[in-house]
Amino acid sequence: MRKMKGLSLILFCLIFLLTACSGGGSTAENNTPPAPVENEIKEEVKEPAPEEPAKEEPPAKDLGGxxxxxxxxxxxxxxxxxxxxxxxxxxxxxxxxxxxxxxxxxxxxxxxxxxxxxxxxxxxxxxxxxxxxxxxxxxxxxxxxxxxxxxxxxxxxxxxxxxxxxxxxxxxxxxxxxxxxxxGSLGHGIHYNRDLFKKLGLPDLQELYTNGEWTWDKLLEVAKQATKDTNNDGKTDVWGYSGWAMDVLKHFTAANGGNVVDAVNGKEMLSDAKTIEAAEFVNRLYNVDKVVKVKSGNPMDWEETNTFKDGDVAIFFAAEWMLGDLTFEVGIVPVPNGPQGSPDATYANSGAxxxxxxxxxxxxxxxxxxxxxxxxxxxxxxxxxxxYLESMYTNQEDIDMIREHITGTGVITLDDAYPEYPTGAFVDDIIVKNQSVTATAEKYKQQAQASVDKLGK
Missing domain, CATH: 3.40.190.10 (Periplasmic binding protein-like II)
Known part of the structure; x- marks a missing residue:
C-alpha cells in the first residue's frame, strides 16, 4: 500500500513537471523556456524628440520691378x-x-x-x-x-x-x-598644328612635356626643324613659329617667372633680369634663327596673332576662342618654362x-x-x-592638358593699364630694329617707371 502511495506521488510529480515544461503551447518557438527575469535586458523606450519647426526663409526682397x-x-x-x-x-x-x-x-x-x-x-x-x-x-x-x-x-x-x-x-x-x-577653364597656351607635325615627322609636344623635355631650347629646336622649303623653290614655305611680337615677349617673360610691370609694388620690370632673358630668347626666334613667319611684314602688327590660321606654321600661341573654323587639327601644351620659371606660371594673361x-x-x-x-x-x-572645351578640342588629351597643367597658371599683366608704358617701343627696338636687349632696357627704364608713378599704385 505504501509502495502504491509512493509510486502515485512520483507519478504525480512527473506529470506536474511535464505540464510545466510544455507551457501549454502548441508551436515550436514556444518550447524554449524564458530566460530568468533577472537576466532580461530591457530596451529603454525613448520618447521621440519633438520636431523643431522648420525655419522659414525670410521673404525675398521685393525690388518693385x-x-x-x-x-x-x-x-x-x-x-x-x-x-x-x-x-x-x-x-x-x-x-x-x-x-x-x-x-x-x-x-x-x-x-x-x-x-x-x-x-x-x-x-x-x-x-x-x-x-x-x-x-x-x-x-x-x-x-x-x-x-x-x-x-x-x-x-x-x-x-x-x-x-x-x-x-x-x-x-x-x-x-x-x-x-x-x-x-571655368580656358585654353591659353602653345598650340601646334598636329597635321603639319605628322607630315614633317616632328616629335609630339605633349610627349615632350610629359617626359620633362619641353623647354625653350626644345621649342627652338623643333621650330628650326619645321622651318623649311618643302617644294624646293628657294623660299621658306613652312615656318616654326608665328605670333604678335608684343604678346610673344610677355608670354615668355611670364614663363620665366617675370612680368613686364609689377602692378602690386608699382615698379617697372622691363629692366628686370627675367624680362631681359625672355627678350633675348624672343630675339633668337625672330632675328637669329629666323623661324617666325611674319605675314604682314611687321611683327608688331596685332594681326600676326592670326597668321597661324594659314596652316603653314607649326607652333603658335593662341587662346581657345581663336581656333574656330580651322582646317587642321591642333594640340596644346603650356608655354615652356624659362631658366627662372616654374609650372605655376606659364603665360601672360594680358586680356584678363x-x-x-x-x-x-x-x-x-x-x-x-x-x-x-x-x-x-x-x-x-x-x-x-x-x-565649351569639347566644342573647341577634338582630343581629350588636349582638354586634360588644359585642366591639369594650364588652368590657373596665367600671370596678370597690366602694362596696358599705364599711360605710355613703353612695352611696344621696347619690343620694336629689339625685334624690328635689332637693337641690344640690355641697352634697350636701360633706354626705356625711366620712362616705364614714370608711367607707373603717374597712375599710382
Whole structure:
C-alpha cells in the first residue's frame, strides 16, 4: 500500500513537471523556456524628440520691378543652345518672379564701353549694375574708387565665400579682390598644328612635356626643324613659329617667372633680369634663327596673332576662342618654362577680365546675390567649361592638358593699364630694329617707371 502511495506521488510529480515544461503551447518557438527575469535586458523606450519647426526663409526682397543690368561688349544672355543654358534661362525667369525684378543683358560696343562706364559712374548713375571689364581698364577705375570690393557686397553666406562652385573671386588687383566670375577653364597656351607635325615627322609636344623635355631650347629646336622649303623653290614655305611680337615677349617673360610691370609694388620690370632673358630668347626666334613667319611684314602688327590660321606654321600661341573654323587639327601644351620659371606660371594673361560692381549701384549686395543665384542650377557638366572645351578640342588629351597643367597658371599683366608704358617701343627696338636687349632696357627704364608713378599704385 505504501509502495502504491509512493509510486502515485512520483507519478504525480512527473506529470506536474511535464505540464510545466510544455507551457501549454502548441508551436515550436514556444518550447524554449524564458530566460530568468533577472537576466532580461530591457530596451529603454525613448520618447521621440519633438520636431523643431522648420525655419522659414525670410521673404525675398521685393525690388518693385527694378531692372538689373549686366553689361559686356558682347551678349551675355544665355543662348539656350545647351541644357545648362536652358536651365539658366529658367532660373533667371524664376528669380525675376521671386524678387519682382527684370534681369537685362546690355551689349555695348567695345570702343564705346569704357567711356560709357566712366561718364555714368562719375554722374552717380552707373549704366549697369554688373559690368564685364578687362583688368587693364579696371585698375585705373579701382585707383579712382569707382569699383566696389567683393567684401563690400558679399557675406560669408554667399557661395563665393563658401563652396565657390557657382561663383569665384577673380585674382586680386589693386591690392584687393574686386572681380568675380563663374568658374571655368580656358585654353591659353602653345598650340601646334598636329597635321603639319605628322607630315614633317616632328616629335609630339605633349610627349615632350610629359617626359620633362619641353623647354625653350626644345621649342627652338623643333621650330628650326619645321622651318623649311618643302617644294624646293628657294623660299621658306613652312615656318616654326608665328605670333604678335608684343604678346610673344610677355608670354615668355611670364614663363620665366617675370612680368613686364609689377602692378602690386608699382615698379617697372622691363629692366628686370627675367624680362631681359625672355627678350633675348624672343630675339633668337625672330632675328637669329629666323623661324617666325611674319605675314604682314611687321611683327608688331596685332594681326600676326592670326597668321597661324594659314596652316603653314607649326607652333603658335593662341587662346581657345581663336581656333574656330580651322582646317587642321591642333594640340596644346603650356608655354615652356624659362631658366627662372616654374609650372605655376606659364603665360601672360594680358586680356584678363571679370565681372565688377561699380560704385553707386543701389543695393549692391542683393544685385550680386541674384546674379550668383542665376548659376544655381542642376549641373550637367562633369567639370566647369566641359561643353565649351569639347566644342573647341577634338582630343581629350588636349582638354586634360588644359585642366591639369594650364588652368590657373596665367600671370596678370597690366602694362596696358599705364599711360605710355613703353612695352611696344621696347619690343620694336629689339625685334624690328635689332637693337641690344640690355641697352634697350636701360633706354626705356625711366620712362616705364614714370608711367607707373603717374597712375599710382
Amino acid at each position: 527694378r531692372v538689373i543690368k549686366i553689361a559686356a561688349w558682347w551678349d551675355l544672355k544665355p543662348a539656350g543652345a545647351t541644357a545648362s543654358e536652358k536651365a539658366r534661362l529658367d532660373k533667371i525667369a524664376e528669380l525675376e518672379k521671386k524678387y519682382n525684378c527684370k534681369i537685362e543683358f546690355v551689349n555695348v560696343p567695345f570702343e564705346e564701353y569704357m567711356n560709357k562706364f566712366t561718364t555714368s559712374v562719375l554722374a552717380g548713375e552707373p549704366f549697369a549694375d554688373i559690368v564685364q571689364m578687362e583688368y587693364k581698364a579696371a585698375l585705373p577705375a579701382i585707383l579712382k574708387g569707382q569699383l566696389l570690393k567683393v567684401s563690400e557686397f558679399t557675406t560669408e553666406q554667399n557661395n563665393i565665400n563658401k563652396d565657390a562652385d557657382l561663383m569665384t573671386k577673380s585674382p586680386s588687383i589693386g591690392g584687393d579682390e574686386y572681380g568675380f566670375d563663374n568658374p 577680365a571679370a565681372k565688377f560692381i561699380p560704385k553707386g549701384v543701389e543695393d549692391a549686395a542683393i544685385v550680386y546675390q541674384i546674379y550668383e543665384e542665376t548659376f544655381d542650377i542642376p549641373q550637367t557638366e562633369e567639370y566647369p567649361s566641359q561643353e
